[in-house]
Amino acid sequence: MTVVLNGSPNKDGVTKKAIESTLKEEYIEIRAYQEKVKACDDCKYCNKLPGCKWDDMDYIYDVLSKCDKLVIASPLYFGALSSKLHDIITRFQTFYSQKYYRKVDMFQIKESVLIVTAGGKYPDMFNGPIATMKILNMLFGVEKYIEVFETNTDE
């Protein structure tokens, strides 16, 4: 199963088109701007206990734990993934705690894809999302990773 976390607020925007042209398979799409998910507030609940003190991520945690491929797709906003998408990603801290603090076995996600679309084109413009993706790939034990970047989308 492939899960796409789409960080674009535009339902049929260029990020959605890039997702469609990159993926050949069926996928579950989670649109970050449709979700009512709070950013991690570092309460440290998950340092001791599994899950999170909040239940707004339960569905996303469930599909992530079952997927074989995770796709992070976003427009570039000031050199970063969009903030709503990043809020969701901060909630993956529970998995970080599980793996590195509580040292409890974690599910693996074999494949990941980073798709970023951007209005302009300039050197190192995708370094922010790439840095985030490196952490996710380490966290989920990803073995196969590809990047898809689309530039000059505002022209």
Ligand SMILES: Cc1cc2nc3c(=O)[nH]c(=O)nc-3n(C[C@H](O)[C@H](O)[C@H](O)COP(=O)(O)O)c2cc1C
């Ligand atoms: C708040 C905001 C910040 C943006 N920041 C950047 C940026 O840092 N670099 C860039 O090249 N384009 C930037 N853009 C342009 C978007 O990345 C671009 O229009 C994107 O492809 C839109 O994707 P969408 O149609 O899926 O929403 C920004 C757009 C917005 C609205």
